[in-house]
Amino acid sequence: MRINCPHCGTRPVEEFTFNGDASVQRPASNDPKTMDQWFDYVYLRDNPKGRFDEYVHHSSGCRAWLVVTRDTQTHEVFGVVTARDHAKKRVKA
Amino acid sequence: MTGFRLAKGGLVDRSTALNFQFDGKVFSGLAGDTLASALIANDVHLMGRSFKYHRPRGVISAGSSEPNALVELREGPRKEANTRATMIELYDGLVAKSQNRWPSLDLDVGALNSIVSAMFVAGFYYKTFMWPKSFWEKIYEPIIRKAAGLGVASKEADPDKYEKAYAHCDLMVVGSGPTGLMAALAAARSGARVILADESAALGGSLLNENEEIGGQSGGDWAAGVIAELASMSNVTLMPRTTIFGWYDDNIFGAVERVNDHVLEPSPYEPRQRYWRIMAKRAVMAAGAEERPIVFGGNDVPGVMLAFAMRTYANRYAAAAGKSVVVFTNNNSGYRTARDMKAHGVHVEAIIDSRKESLADASGVRVLRGGMITNVTGGKRVTGVELADHRGISCDAVAMSGGWSPIVNLMYHRGAKPKWDERIAGFVPTNVGEAFVAAGSAAGKMLLSECLADGARAGTLKGKTPAIPKCRDEAFAVTPLWWVKGSAGKAFVDYQNDSTAKDLPLAAQEGYRDIELAKRYTTAGMATDQGKLGNVNAIAILAEATGRTMDQVGTTTFRPYYTPVSFGAIAGPFVGHHFQPVRKTPLHEWAEEQGAVFVETGLWMRSSWFPQKREDWLASASREVLATRERVGLCDVSTLGKIDVQGNDAAEFLNRLYCNTFSTLDVGKARYGLMLREDGIVFDDGTTSRLAADHFLMTTTTANAARVMSHMEFCHQAHWHDLDVQYVSVTEQWAQMAIAGPKARTTLQKIVDGATLDDASFPYLAAKEISILGGMTARLFRISFSGEHAYELAVPADYGNMVARSIMQAGEEFGITPYGIEALSIMRIEKGHVAGGELNGTTTAGDLGLGKMMSSKKDYIGRMMAAREGLMDKNRQSVVGIRPSDARDKIRAGSHLLKKDDAPSMAADQGYISSVAWSPMLNMWLGLALLANGRERHGEVVKIFDGVRNIHMYGVICDPMHYDRENKKLHV
Numbered sequence A: 001m002r003i004n005c006p007h008c009g010t011r012p013v014e015e016f017t018f019n020g021d022a023s024v025q026r027p028a029s030n031d032p033k034t035m036d037q038w039f040d041y042v043y044l045r046d047n048p049k050g051r052f053d054e055y056v057h058h059s060s061g062c063r064a065w066l067v068v069t070r071d072t073q074t075h076e077v078f079g080v081v082t083a084r085d086h087a088k089k090r091v092k093a
Numbered sequence B: 001m002t003g004f005r006l007a008k009g010g011l012v013d014r015s016t017a018l019n020f021q022f023d024g025k026v027f028s029g030l031a032g033d034t035l036a037s038a039l040i041a042n043d044v045h046l047m048g049r050s051f052k053y054h055r056p057r058g059v060i061s062a063g064s065s066e067p068n069a070l071v072e073l074r075e076g077p078r079k080e081a082n083t084r085a086t087m088i089e090l091y092d093g094l095v096a097k098s099q100n101r102w103p104s105l106d107l108d109v110g111a112l113n114s115i116v117s118a119m120f121v122a123g124f125y126y127k128t129f130m131w132p133k134s135f136w137e138k139i140y141e142p143i144i145r146k147a148a149g150l151g152v153a154s155k156e157a158d159p160d161k162y163e164k165a166y167a168h169c170d171l172m173v174v175g176s177g178p179t180g181l182m183a184a185l186a187a188a189r190s191g192a193r194v195i196l197a198d199e200s201a202a203l204g205g206s207l208l209n210e211n212e213e214i215g216g217q218s219g220g221d222w223a224a225g226v227i228a229e230l231a232s233m234s235n236v237t238l239m240p241r242t243t244i245f246g247w248y249d250d251n252i253f254g255a256v257e258r259v260n261d262h263v264l265e266p267s268p269y270e271p272r273q274r275y276w277r278i279m280a281k282r283a284v285m286a287a288g289a290e291e292r293p294i295v296f297g298g299n300d301v302p303g304v305m306l307a308f309a310m311r312t313y314a315n316r317y318a319a320a321a322g323k324s325v326v327v328f329t330n331n332n333s334g335y336r337t338a339r340d341m342k343a344h345g346v347h348v349e350a351i352i353d354s355r356k357e358s359l360a361d362a363s364g365v366r367v368l369r370g371g372m373i374t375n376v377t378g379g380k381r382v383t384g385v386e387l388a389d390h391r392g393i394s395c396d397a398v399a400m401s402g403g404w405s406p407i408v409n410l411m412y413h414r415g416a417k418p419k420w421d422e423r424i425a426g427f428v429p430t431n432v433g434e435a436f437v438a439a440g441s442a443a444g445k446m447l448l449s450e451c452l453a454d455g456a457r458a459g460t461l462k463g464k465t466p467a468i469p470k471c472r473d474e475a476f477a478v479t480p481l482w483w484v485k486g487s488a489g490k491a492f493v494d495y496q497n498d499s500t501a502k503d504l505p506l507a508a509q510e511g512y513r514d515i516e517l518a519k520r521y522t523t524a525g526m527a528t529d530q531g532k533l534g535n536v537n538a539i540a541i542l543a544e545a546t547g548r549t550m551d552q553v554g555t556t557t558f559r560p561y562y563t564p565v566s567f568g569a570i571a572g573p574f575v576g577h578h579f580q581p582v583r584k585t586p587l588h589e590w591a592e593e594q595g596a597v598f599v600e601t602g603l604w605m606r607s608s609w610f611p612q613k614r615e616d617w618l619a620s621a622s623r624e625v626l627a628t629r630e631r632v633g634l635c636d637v638s639t640l641g642k643i644d645v646q647g648n649d650a651a652e653f654l655n656r657l658y659c660n661t662f663s664t665l666d667v668g669k670a671r672y673g674l675m676l677r678e679d680g681i682v683f684d685d686g687t688t689s690r691l692a693a694d695h696f697l698m699t700t701t702t703a704n705a706a707r708v709m710s711h712m713e714f715c716h717q718a719h720w721h722d723l724d725v726q727y728v729s730v731t732e733q734w735a736q737m738a739i740a741g742p743k744a745r746t747t748l749q750k751i752v753d754g755a756t757l758d759d760a761s762f763p764y765l766a767a768k769e770i771s772i773l774g775g776m777t778a779r780l781f782r783i784s785f786s787g788e789h790a791y792e793l794a795v796p797a798d799y800g801n802m803v804a805r806s807i808m809q810a811g812e813e814f815g816i817t818p819y820g821i822e823a824l825s826i827m828r829i830e831k832g833h834v835a836g837g838e839l840n841g842t843t844t845a846g847d848l849g850l851g852k853m854m855s856s857k858k859d860y861i862g863r864m865m866a867a868r869e870g871l872m873d874k875n876r877q878s879v880v881g882i883r884p885s886d887a888r889d890k891i892r893a894g895s896h897l898l899k900k901d902d903a904p905s906m907a908a909d910q911g912y913i914s915s916v917a918w919s920p921m922l923n924m925w926l927g928l929a930l931l932a933n934g935r936e937r938h939g940e941v942v943k944i945f946d947g948v949r950n951i952h953m954y955g956v957i958c959d960p961m962h963y964d965r966e967n968k969k970l971h972v
């Protein structure tokens, strides 16, 4: 498997470290009433068959955290953006 | 014909004789032979014993699917077990030994297994040797292992080199027979980058083994012409001796190239094997088809082989499998063998065709239509066959053909399954995407003309398909015959694992109807050949036994590797010191000069203690502690992670990473920081200093340095991308040393330029850039892990050794002593500082007695989850000090703590000892422990239970700070 890093180009998967679901978002509030949101954020993960957004670190490359969208069944990669751009896009949405 | 070497023909070089040894006997073969063909030419058919019954076995195939003729190749450190004689190219001086026999191949004690074979039925691993349980480890297993192993690996280190390499291409072609050659030619002529790989020593595939006619010339000559054209093109890479063993994500193929397996010893400048990763835009599967055995009594007697293999030995290697041959077939392949053998002057007794009707050309050989072989006579060599009608025919070799299986394995390494095709009686590929397509017989096209056309089509990436040469076709017709039910002797489905036809119905009867379960129960298909020959027969027998179709039973899962890959190839050059780098600190040379004993922590080599004369580690570490606490010591702390953090939001960033606050830290000061994970558990700790308003230097533990860096990058990029902050690891850029003890200040003062190190200008927790040794910029931190008045001095890494030597000189008059991490560890336990034993991924800040550090004024990683009820519970295990009640007792880390009068049990467990040390200051063993509600229990006597040694003693719980509770020594 290869990943097309926005900074480095297409590189072999061994250069990357996977870190799970990128659809979750860290809650903004520290209000104890938001504890359920925090619990979901820290512990609950979907395990979808098919399209999946995933945090991937180019740990042996440019050190950027990326969000890779891939098919969990076929490993086909649909797109790669930096985690930074992913976060910005989410703020707008 | 002299012996079994045919007088004419073949691709062997009759002018080059090669001597080789098999089981200690010297033989002669020819250049171009394989070990198998050379042995056959010498009339040696007995090449091994089977795994379970130790039956005599000969060669079955002429290729990589060979299940029987496995040998130990080479001797000494180069010995390789379980290599297939059919794939070993002969060279002068080759040495090979047969396997699975004791004391000799000819006389084998294990063959008794055959006589008591009732106990070796399907599932015998599960049914036998179950009782009594204690017998398994000591008696059954060693005996089974001794009697039933395959080859024995060398225990010496492999002296040869292995390489790893990458390749990219527009089209990769797997297999260089008629289909592969046409595919490669079509792509290459259009300018595409082509890789053509074949597991065989020579390219040409079946055209090297068969009598074919293409474009008015022999198949071999036509192939040679195409290969010459391909070889002349710069956009084509030809890779003979290369097995494509796996298909992976992104159309990446794994391959092993046997660069030097065909010579006595590789040149010192070349690897033995090369492990390739081939990135192909497209690929064509042109590996052809594999002939299947027929399952009949005695189908394993040496001299019984596949029909295709028999004519391959004759056509390509000029080696006759016998002088008088019987053919048993259910398709036209048997006729082809009969004709070829006859043309080579070998007598063919008869073709036994299981079909009642056939139109194939027998070229005058007697054909017994509707015939069945029920038994083969002979032990170590075929002497004849018995037919279902009780007729007997004498012969010394049997050719069998049960039909053809397209070689589709690679195409199913990513999860899809092939489908059954009634017409060819074989599993054929389904569509697995346009990036990898099958062509030719691998796709179920069984005629040569179809293969040429299909290959050309599959290889045409753009432009026109090249002209397809005319050829002569051999008609294809098959009527399945899976199992001769009236068989007299054992009829094998899987030769290597000795699974017989009767095992599969038995497995089904016992409930193992699923092919994956039946496979594991009978072990059919689980040997080193992965059932290349026998799997389809096994599926068919199971289908019949359970009243299902072939598609309903389906195949087992195809997985890499297609054929075994050596560990050497997988490891590549990454062996010994190349497996992982050794990290030496910038003070390594200095530590060596001081006689340090080093210890590996992660990749680091850290100075552990500095023994004098005949000191053991404890004597040395104790002396180092005393010297440091009484005078002054110098310790290398360069391995601590160092991260330089800069930017307008640097302070805010640290506020969010640490549970305590850094924005309030004054410039020029250091502060201890504690990081949590998002789930509220402690992640890491260290001292972080503020060098300027927008510039911090963070330190991490040695173990977590890389993890903290990744964590910071994640938090910044994924959570807080709007923070204006930059950070970089500077661990390797700075040498860092601790100077500790009452004479630390006086020692350091001697090398500092200009400044005076008094409490006013350099108070506790000061962190400043200074100049030392007449102009060298350094950073000085007044921090202490030992509890002494201490400093950490950081200098650019390259100056580390020099500065350490200078400090030793400066401190000489005070008796300065180098100390290692053992002494450091003793001193931190004496002082009750938590480290790895306590920061163990289960403890909270509160558990460590650091709960007050958690700010309530800001958000930070772990804040919310740390506030959960369970993590705040007062009965949680928290850090305490512990000492033995009897000062002569030695307490040990890992021991459990119980109430004084409780017997050991999980329910009564109160906690455990996390760290211990011999304290030279207190003259006793003392430790830190995690104890339920520990902070309320200082003074309590507890039982210390050491379950490993099954002993107990008593201890007293106390404050973690065993030594200098008032911290007076920090400020002396």
Ligand SMILES: [Zn+2]
Pocket (backbone or CB within 6 Å): A005, A006, A007, A008, A009, A058, A061, A062, A063, A064
């Ligand atoms: Zn990158």
